[in-house]
Amino acid sequence: MKKRILKLLVFSFIPVLVFGQIQEDPRKARTAKFALTNAKIYTVTNGIIENGTIVINNGIIEAVGADVAIPNDAEVINYEGREIYPGMIDSGTQLGLAEIGSIDEANDFREFGDITPQMEALTAVNPNSEAIPVTRVSGVTTALTMPRGGVLPGTAATINLFGYTPDQMFAGSKGIVMTYPTAQRRWRQTQEQADRAKERALETVNDAWDKAEVYTSIKNSPDARYYPEMQALSEVIEGNMTLYIEVNTAPDILSAIEWVEERGYENVVFTGVAEGWRVAEQIAESGIPVIAGPVLSTPTRQSDAYDAAYMNPGVMQKAGVKVALRSGDTENSRNLPYNAGFAATYGMGREEALKAITINAAEIMGIGDQIGSIEVGKKANLFVSTGDPFETSTQIVDVYIDGYLIPMRSRQTDLYDEFLNRTPGLNKTEVITDM
Amino acid sequence: MKRKILSIFILLVAFGITTATAQTGDVLIKNGTVITITDGTLENTDVLVRDGKISRIGKNLNAPRGVEEIDATGKFVMPGIIDAHSHIAGTSINEGTSQVTAEVSMEDVVDPMDVSIYRALAGGVTSIHLMHGSANVIGGQNETLKLRYGSTNPDDLRFEGAPRTIKFALGENPTRGGRARGIQPQSRMGVEAMIRNSLNDALMYKKAWDEYRSQRNDRKTPPEYDLRMETLVDILEGEILVHCHSYRADEIYMLMKVFNDFGIEKLTFQHANEAYKVAPELAEFGAYASIFSDWWAYKLEVYYSTAYNAAILTKNGVNTSINSDSGELIRHLYHEAAKSQKYGQLSDNDALALITINPAIQLGIDDRVGSIEEGKDADLAIYEGHPLSVYTVPLMTFVDGVKYFDRATDAKDQRLYIDPESNIQDIQILDAHDHHLCMKDAEVMDFNSLFNNK
Known part of the structure; x- marks a missing residue:
């Protein structure tokens, strides 16, 4: 009985997932009214905001600060633990x-x-x-x-x-x-x-x-x-x-x-x-x-x-x-x-x-x-990182250009995804005996 | 009589100058964070060097009388970096007169006074693999060097006991040469044919000599002696390690098949931008890859590259190193290795292995260098800050326990005799692409125009 419920749950989620993928083509950039929250913001021109919010509307930074009201119609993206810098x-x-x-x-x-x-x-x-x-x-x-x-x-x-x-x-x-x-x-x-x-x-x-x-x-x-x-x-x-x-x-x-x-x-x-x-x-x-x-x-x-x-x-x-x-x-x-x-x-x-x-x-x-900086009225060119972008091991999490959330992929990342665990590996006709 | 003694004395002095005399040193590096590579990272640890060898690794070691002590508190001690693909300290790079030039060797063109050696030391590099260029299919023999800067004798830089290695080259470079001169190879098919033909010639050569040697007949004339064939025979017999310039997956795969047929086992692919595509096959063969951290797009055969190459190869079990092939990159190979953390998030140790123990294995010198272990050569570098951080500063570099670089005493002007009025030096402004040296000297083949790109 429990198993059946589980199956039911799984099947009811699958269409949602598939639908989600159609909605957001991972190859395409998209824009909206974004509210980027809970990030450490390096404005460059006005110091560092330890826990701040940036509102992006129509490609422009509409608000930035520690106490920014998040608009009701904004898509909120929580960047807790992340840092945001103006685009390099x-x-x-x-x-x-x-x-x-x-x-x-x-x-x-x-x-x-x-x-x-x-x-x-x-x-x-x-x-x-x-x-x-x-x-x-x-x-x-x-x-x-x-x-x-x-x-x-x-x-x-x-x-x-x-x-x-x-x-x-x-x-x-x-x-x-x-x-x-x-x-x-x-x-x-x-x-x-x-x-x-x-x-x-x-x-x-x-x-x-x-x-x-x-x-x-x-x-x-x-x-x-x-x-x-x-x-x-x-x-x-x-x-x-x-x-x-x-x-x-x-x-x-x-x-x-x-x-x-x-x-x-x-x-x-x-x-x-x-x-x-x-x-x-x-x-x-x-x-x-x-x-x-x-x-x-x-x-x-x-x-x-x-x-x-x-x-x-x-x-x-x-x-x-x-x-x-x-x-x-x-x-x-x-x-x-x-x-x-x-x-x-x-x-x-x-x-x-x-x-x-x-x-x-x-x-x-x-x-x-x-x-060149994160200021109200400037173009929303910025990136979100796991830390100091000069530090080699830092990962870039998201990039916004003119207010567009850019797909975090390039041919080099696609090749990584394809070839890290290549299929087929060494043998093309290996008999699969085990799940 | 006096004259005779004098002349003997002069002869002795002259002999002393021309004979290689590699110096060794003693030093105690105290209280550093010792990144051994092969046995973890040890905090607050001392490394004692006696007579050029690492004699002890431990805590609270005492300096024997007369041994210099260096305080490395808060600093990082690392094995000296090994660059498996370099053209610094070479006065010429390509012998391009034939598509097979196995008889020539880079040991004849070592320039011990190239300032690039000092700059490499200043980035923590202690050994390089001085390679022949990539203008021909089977190029010359390479030379493994220790960066004992300051000697005027090329032999002082030789890594005594290092295995012999040779350069092969596949793809665009040798086929461009063939096209320019209207000879084979002009395609990747021709490259394979040329390698197979050369190795078959070597087998015939060996057979002729074996037959001659097996017959105890004094009147029989020996076969012609051919240094080129001798070298190829040594490859077949596993005495020379092959380091092959390559980019595309298909040509990498081709050479493994050829070597399988001829029973040659020791093979490192140099550059190998597409090695990631045949990582399972490389692992199966046991071949190694020595690659760039992120160079691509400078020619067609590197257009489908990915900076994740090192991570894919490492995670597929292929021994991988990161090399410079450049007098610029060689100065910050620690940073190039760190890029494997940006692209593929390798662990600190895996990232540093790319420039230490892995290239040592590829050059067959891992019993001597590439990690901090008791009994190994004291080729060491000390860093302020973790060597994988962009904010790190290399402070000191030792080869055989002798300090060849010290940031604290580094001269702002490297001229031996300074004439403030003189402006005879050439000023070189290089752009990012000018550092690629593989095709240097290829113009001696008189097809200048074809190589004007780089």
Whole structure:
């Protein structure tokens, strides 16, 4: 009799379970009015809330705090024992632009020509790139994706790592990328030759910007011809767009500071900045913020201390430079928290390192009012973890992007699920004798 | 007469310089948390090192007279990390003139002064497997080294007594080479054929020599001596361990079948990004896997990778190690091992085994290194904070009881002679992908354009 009741119970539950699965397709993100409760909330800009609630409505953080009234129509998700952080921002990747490294056809971040600032990264972002879910389930919700190659390779875009079109992913910030001419010696080059090569390259750069300045002054006249390269640069000249200057060696950084001051452009950011620690005071004085990284990198010179790259962000931050961090990677942008972790360990400290991959990054890109911290009115880009996200063993539990609860799966987790206990195992035709 | 004595003296000095003289040291590491790997983790424990060997592990040990004592209170003592796939300290990596170059050896190209050695020591690494590249199907022999930095003699770095190993390579790298030169192999079919043909050639070679040696006939001419064939015969006889560059599950499976046919048992798959797909087969064969923690997507054959590879393999009973193949990653292999906790939640001990005892087993040196046990070599590293934490800092590294790295005395400028005016050094800015060294030097094959990706 008891058994029969048990059977009855089991059978009456099965349809419910099946129905539940149809309701929530595990492959799809979903959005609702969410109330995330009982979590330790790292707001980044307003301290830590030990036991707080976040209300998300229509993709925006509607309320956050310790004593938040939970709306009646909200779906409550209890995150007791969990921590919530703003989504991490990787300030330098080719996410969406590069799929498989060695195959040219699978890479769209390099256009023909040296001066192609009008080439739009956002156009070539593949929203369905395999690297995107792989990255976001690790808590990185936003990335600056950049063209690479020539002197002015194109226009970078900040994207949120969820959406089915580039526009659904666009996070509201674009910037022109420039590779600063380097005086770095190449093989068998003398320093004089390297300097001359740099001068020549700088002439090319200055020529382009000189023309762009002229263009800017006449572009609104009725007879002005449309000139896409110049139009792109004029956005920087008029202060509408950020200029990301990739510059790494100490002498080049000093030269670039001078260049920026002479040109008088406003929204300039240095990227890379591998030898920033050598000239940290000068960078601080210039007021130019930096996107540094990768932190997990070898020293630039044979003679440098082994930990020079680990120390670099901390040295600059302590000198007063505003620092964001980048992984400098694409498929392994998920290692951003570990780049921050090493920077934290080697001088930067945990709090500043966390800022470097959240609010600092957002502010440097000019979207600090929209993302980068957990504040009312900001986009609901955040993640829930079992603990400190820099700590390697920490698990990311849930990720929200633009208020969407993202499926916590990628091809890499799917492969784990499929192959951990493969079926069939060694023998395909094993006779099953036992339940 | 005096002159003769002088010249003998000079000769002796010169001999002393050129002969390998591996130093050994004595030290007592007090009161640390000792992660033995093979026998649990011991709190507040001392490790006494005599003459380069771990002589005692216990509590309240006293330092014998003249033995330096290091206070490791609150710190972690770990076996030195072993990198089963490295190309640092090698002046050249690929001998690409033929698709089979078993006769060459990395022991001839060891650069003891590569600063990467010091940087690896600064990450707690004490031994590396200096590997030949992956440009050809059967590459050269590798060399297992101890990171005895500071010597100018390459022989001082040799891991004396370590078994010989050789590099094989499957998949895209050797087939790209074949395609570029219009020869076999240009497909994974050709790779298998080339291995089978080479091993069959070796069997014929051995047969010819065995026949010659069995006949006590002075007038018979011996077969031609061929170092390449000699090496392949040594593989067949189990004297050389095979470490095979591979990525895809099908090619991994293929080589196990080939080796089954030829009776070769000792096999480690290097990289092996898809090893997880054939984990039961690897466990059945007894083959090992030495993998990246999370590298993928840099070429087609690593597109279907998962960072859970180490966890799947470990949980399926496959001996697995995590390697660097990079002068950058080698500096934080403890962190790479920790990723097996993010991806698959391995235990602390299983995670640390990936960079200690497991690679030691794969290189056949586990009787000497890879764990903290009495009688083993004193290759040790001391960490501030648990070595699997991102906040850990490697403090000291010992090889044979000799301290080769100490963060407290680490020089900010590594130049021997500092000229503040000089700026003759090259500044290298590497991006995340520039560290992959397997195809280094492959351009000597004159198909530069095909390798311009990396």
